[in-house]
Amino acid sequence: MNKAPNEYLLHLADNAVVLGQRVAEWCGHGPILEEDLALANVSLDLIGQARLLYQLVATRLGGDATEDSLAYFRDDTEFLNYTLLELPNHDALVGYAASDMDYATTIVRNFFYSALMVLLWDKLQSSTDADLAAIAAKSLKEARYHLHHSADWLVKFGDGTEESHQRAQAAVDHLHPYTEEFWTPSAQEEAAIANGTAPDVRALHQAWDALVADTLATATLKRPQTQGYVPEGKQARHSEHLSYLLGEMQSLARAHPGATW
Amino acid sequence: MESAKAKIWAALEHLTDPEIPVVTLRELGILRDVRVAVDGSLEVVITPTYSGCPAMGQIEDDIRASLAQAGIEAHVVTQLAPAWTTDWMTPEAKEKLRAYGITPPQRRCADEAGGGAHVLTFMPPRPTETVPCPRCGSHNTTLTSQFGSTACKALYKCLDCLEPFDYFKPY
Numbered sequence: 001m002n003k004a005p006n007e008y009l010l011h012l013a014d015n016a017v018v019l020g021q022r023v024a025e026w027c028g029h030g031p032i033l034e035e036d037l038a039l040a041n042v043s044l045d046l047i048g049q050a051r052l053l054y055q056l057v058a059t060r061l062g063g064d065a066t067e068d069s070l071a072y073f074r075d076d077t078e079f080l081n082y083t084l085l086e087l088p089n090h091d092a093l094v095g096y097a098a099s100d101m102d103y104a105t106t107i108v109r110n111f112f113y114s115a116l117m118v119l120l121w122d123k124l125q126s127s128t129d130a131d132l133a134a135i136a137a138k139s140l141k142e143a144r145y146h147l148h149h150s151a152d153w154l155v156k157f158g159d160g161t162e163e164s165h166q167r168a169q170a171a172v173d174h175l176h177p178y179t180e181e182f183w184t185p186s187a188q189e190e191a192a193i194a195n196g197t198a199p200d201v202r203a204l205h206q207a208w209d210a211l212v213a214d215t216l217a218t219a220t221l222k223r224p225q226t227q228g229y230v231p232e233g234k235q236a237r238h239s240e241h242l243s244y245l246l247g248e249m250q251s252l253a254r255a256h257p258g259a260t261w
Numbered sequence: 262m263e264s265a266k267a268k269i270w271a272a273l274e275h276l277t278d279p280e281i282p283v284v285t286l287r288e289l290g291i292l293r294d295v296r297v298a299v300d301g302s303l304e305v306v307i308t309p310t311y312s313g314c315p316a317m318g319q320i321e322d323d324i325r326a327s328l329a330q331a332g333i334e335a336h337v338v339t340q341l342a343p344a345w346t347t348d349w350m351t352p353e354a355k356e357k358l359r360a361y362g363i364t365p366p367q368r369r370c371a372d373e374a375g376g377g378a379h380v381l382t383f384m385p386p387r388p389t390e391t392v393p394c395p396r397c398g399s400h401n402t403t404l405t406s407q408f409g410s411t412a413c414k415a416l417y418k419c420l421d422c423l424e425p426f427d428y429f430k431p432y
Contacts, residue, residue: 034406034416041313041412048313052341134342138312141344141370141432142412149407 002128004197007188013053014081020046072253083233084178108171111150123199158219272331290349303335394419
């Protein structure tokens, strides 16, 4: 059996755990009870996907590696997630709608990411790495529900009130440039493409564009121009936000290494 | 060996899902197989439901405890592929769910166009099934939220008897 490079598996795992952690910040703070539950469930799915991938890498690394050592004892400069996923749940803190928890930002990010993952997991189902293919087949089912959930809310916001429209548009304008990172293969992606364990992400660009354009049009939202800086989170060059996120996520495990309960 | 396997099936026959205690693990399709491993030991094969389902740890513990109680030595093996699907639920499980107040899946996932292996250009097909109320049987129901008390369920409301209810989503 072919094996996907560990760094590629970590890229997928880090994506899931970092977004899972961000989405979990809504737990107990959701705008309505149903959404509080929905986001907790989305977060659980993502953390579950991350666990399956970390467990796979830990098994392949052998030695002392465990899912916990990979999630809790790697530093921010070793994480390989997209920058998009580590950004806080809000836009720049200026203007009349300034709040450190903005639901439109969360929904738009979940939409951009799950639109990508529905395409990517679908392709990864036929990866020549059978373990990765098995994880992809499970994760695809979950990503589809995440996509429907976020797309439905995006349309409600965009085609809703004047304020919900403005805030959804602000979130799209803020986050869309970060999606450029999806389409430039990193070294680990190139390695996975080369050994036949992953598809070329560039081949998914057109389908993603169509899905996003279609949903934004239904939501009466404008799609911003894509140009300028391409983030490099998946190459372990992150924004400052990841350090704080990991600081919170890893503090307990690092304060009490090996603790069980 | 066949009798040892039968003993294991019997020991686990009444083991139920920790969150939906009216259906057994076998009926849900979580308990997949009892088989002999390469080294001659016995293996109980389970397939996880949702990736983040917090009940999976409990399910493994429950199986180990039941095996120990019956004095049986066997390993519990988690198998990811083929991925668990609600298509594996037995008709009895579906009826038990309904009687318990949870509408069972109304759609077979394997019947979806391409079974998920097709190339998506736009939004993947949306659920189009009607979801009957588990209490009054009315088809006049509406989706409240795509996620309910657990990841595997959605929240619905009956527009006739006005009761809210859970729907076990096709997966």
